[in-house]
Amino acid sequence: MTLGFTLAYLALIVLIPLTGLVLRSASLGFPGFWHVATDPRTVNALKISFGTSLIAAVINVIFGVIVAWVLVRYRFPGRRIVDAIVDLPFALPTAVAGIALTALYSRNGWIGHWLDLIGIKVAFTPIGITIALIFIGLPFVVRTVQPVMEEIRKEVEEAAATLGANRFQTITRVLLPGLQPAILTGFALAFARAVGEYGSVIFIAGNLPYVSEIAPLLIVIRLEEFDYAGATAIATIMLLISFFMLFVINLIQAWSRRRYGYGA
Amino acid sequence: MDVRVSGVRKEFDRFPALHDVSLDINSGELIALLGPSGSGKTTLLRLIAGLETPTEGKVFFGDEDASLKSVQERNVGFVFQHYALFRHMTVIDNVGFGLKVRPGSSRPSKDEIRRRSSELLDFVQLSGLEKRYPAQLSGGQRQRVALARAMAIEPRVLLLDEPFGALDAKVRKELRRWLREIHDKTKHTTVFVTHDQDEALELADRVVVMSQGRIEQIGTPDEVYDRPNSPFVYSFIGESSSIEVQVKNGELWLDGQALSISSDRPDGEGLLYFRPHDVDLIEDSNGGIAGTVVASRRVGATRRIELRIAGVTDHVEIEIPADHPATETSRIAFRPKHWRVFPKS
Numbered sequence: 148m149t150l151g152f153t154l155a156y157l158a159l160i161v162l163i164p165l166t167g168l169v170l171r172s173a174s175l176g177f178p179g180f181w182h183v184a185t186d187p188r189t190v191n192a193l194k195i196s197f198g199t200s201l202i203a204a205v206i207n208v209i210f211g212v213i214v215a216w217v218l219v220r221y222r223f224p225g226r227r228i229v230d231a232i233v234d235l236p237f238a239l240p241t242a243v244a245g246i247a248l249t250a251l252y253s254r255n256g257w258i259g260h261w262l263d264l265i266g267i268k269v270a271f272t273p274i275g276i277t278i279a280l281i282f283i284g285l286p287f288v289v290r291t292v293q294p295v296m297e298e299i300r301k302e303v304e305e306a307a308a309t310l311g312a313n314r315f316q317t318i319t320r321v322l323l324p325g326l327q328p329a330i331l332t333g334f335a336l337a338f339a340r341a342v343g344e345y346g347s348v349i350f351i352a353g354n355l356p357y358v359s360e361i362a363p364l365l366i367v368i369r370l371e372e373f374d375y376a377g378a379t380a381i382a383t384i385m386l387l388i389s390f391f392m393l394f395v396i397n398l399i400q401a402w403s404r405r406r407y408g409y410g411a
Numbered sequence: 412m413d414v415r416v417s418g419v420r421k422e423f424d425r426f427p428a429l430h431d432v433s434l435d436i437n438s439g440e441l442i443a444l445l446g447p448s449g450s451g452k453t454t455l456l457r458l459i460a461g462l463e464t465p466t467e468g469k470v471f472f473g474d475e476d477a478s479l480k481s482v483q484e485r486n487v488g489f490v491f492q493h494y495a496l497f498r499h500m501t502v503i504d505n506v507g508f509g510l511k512v513r514p515g516s517s518r519p520s521k522d523e524i525r526r527r528s529s530e531l532l533d534f535v536q537l538s539g540l541e542k543r544y545p546a547q548l549s550g551g552q553r554q555r556v557a558l559a560r561a562m563a564i565e566p567r568v569l570l571l572d573e574p575f576g577a578l579d580a581k582v583r584k585e586l587r588r589w590l591r592e593i594h595d596k597t598k599h600t601t602v603f604v605t606h607d608q609d610e611a612l613e614l615a616d617r618v619v620v621m622s623q624g625r626i627e628q629i630g631t632p633d634e635v636y637d638r639p640n641s642p643f644v645y646s647f648i649g650e651s652s653s654i655e656v657q658v659k660n661g662e663l664w665l666d667g668q669a670l671s672i673s674s675d676r677p678d679g680e681g682l683l684y685f686r687p688h689d690v691d692l693i694e695d696s697n698g699g700i701a702g703t704v705v706a707s708r709r710v711g712a713t714r715r716i717e718l719r720i721a722g723v724t725d726h727v728e729i730e731i732p733a734d735h736p737a738t739e740t741s742r743i744a745f746r747p748k749h750w751r752v753f754p755k756s
């Protein structure tokens with residue numbers, strides 16, 4: 148009964164729209180699909196989308212874990228406010244975030260001005276895209292890692308210390324391996340969100356074809372040209388790559404769950 | 412390794428947890444820190460381990476001042492109430508952890524670590540479970556792993572914080588006996604914290620009774636049970652009854668009557684403490700303490716009665732043979748076989 152419900156719901160909300168997507172792109176026929184897939188502009192857009200998303204997710208994992216650690220382990224004035232700020236990228240309309248980041252990082256913006264002096268251009272380059280993706284992805288890592296971290300008993304660290312482990316060994320051999328499943332989940336969520344992100348990126352990206360044009364934007368451009376089949380073809384490729392990556396991450400998680408004998 | 416705690420005081424945020432505690436632990440001894448919660452027993456244990464630093468005072472391992480050393484350098488085996496096993500490591504990796512994190516020069520080879528770990532698992536009767544993860548073990552098994560892990564580093568002293576506190580009663584009794592056997596074989600200097608007097612009396616060579624951040628009494632199980640040196644120890648370990656009395660010329664008086672019980676306390680008000688089961692029943696009005704039975708309960712092999720005694724506010728409990736004819740409202744007189752009088756505080 149519950150299985151039936153789950154399947155019906157999944158089909159209605161997820162599978163049917165995605166099937167429609169794939170069917171629509173199939174109208175191109177394989178040669179047409181292949182033509183879209185190998186078009187240099189498409190390839191570049193996909194490279195930029197997945198490349199910047201990957202970098203942003205990795206950076207988010209590193210700093211997200213640190214932010215979560217600080218929020219869990221330290222008591223300081225304003226901790227609750229910082230805790231609430233972490234969620235802001237969830238709530239803020241992404242376009243607002245994009246405009247704000249562009250204002251900050253453009254050549255005459257507060258931060259972009261100084262970066263420009265040392266020769267780093269952020270706005271209208273893949274670096275800018277990455278920064279926008281870091282911004283929107285951070286809460287995913289923090290919010291998945293934080294509850295698991297809260298469950299780590301101080302005793303486990305103390306046990307490691309009495310056994311002679313120094314701080315570095317305690318972190319790398321005891322704490323991080325215990326958090327690995329949660330960190331992977333956070334990574335997957337931040338990455339998936341970044342791949343599909345549109346609103347915040349298009350303002351800061353500058354959208355130069357072959358340089359700073361992301362795949363979701365290319366889809367919109369094709370739509371505006373009434374090239375629905377072309378748009379769905381790009382979308383199908385994105386879908387396949389994303390599905391493959393998330394599937395691999397899921398496999399790793401299932402494997403580690405089995406190993407540790409508890410849920411991620 | 413002898414362990415000496417000398418004049419240690421500990422405050423948490425100005426709140427005193429230990430006041431001027433000193434304790435000598437002999438090499439190879441099994442010592443119990445016994446007290447109610449909040450008595451400071453766990454704090455004392457953690458101070459010995461180096462998990463807390465004393466506000467004042469020092470801890471010596473042998474002649475060496477351990478207060479100057481970090482937890483890592485102290486080389487103590489610590490066993491936590493909730494095991495604190497590393498859940499992403501197999502049982503054997505848990506046991507070998509302490510050896511693996513040693514710096515290069517003193518770290519045994521991989522094979523050596525594996526060999527020693529499985530020897531220890533054998534010793535704690537867990538051979539065959541090497542490849543399991545902690546989540547796949549029972550509570551008792553987890554605590555055995557924790558003990559093997561603590562012993563793997565060849566600790567100078569073993570410290571156990573309520574080691575059986577999270578286990579059910581049956582496993583607890585088994586592990587208690589087993590820990591004693593382990594101690595007799597290894598002769599590690601061992602300190603364990605407990606709030607369970609049976610555990611402390613059965614297991615320890617000496618018992619340290621603590622209350623409100625102070626040591627009340629240190630002694631063998633016989634000493635603390637038979638000769639408690641304070642009202643607290645009297646009432647915390649075993650059963651006790653107390654009666655407010657007057658001391659006059661080395662004799663105890665109650666409600667204007669001499670009880671023919673002697674005391675070496677100076678004249679004044681005092682509290683008479685005795686064990687309810689450790690009394691002689693005597694003929695009424697022949698000295699002794701007389702009262703009216705107000706309640707009677709069968710407790711195991713004996714009968715426990717409550718007496719209302721003239722001049723005493725609270726009812727007093729004593730134990731009498733189960734076949735004693737006394738019923739409610741009968742009069743009974745008794746005299747404790749062993750007793751102590753403490754000044755009325």
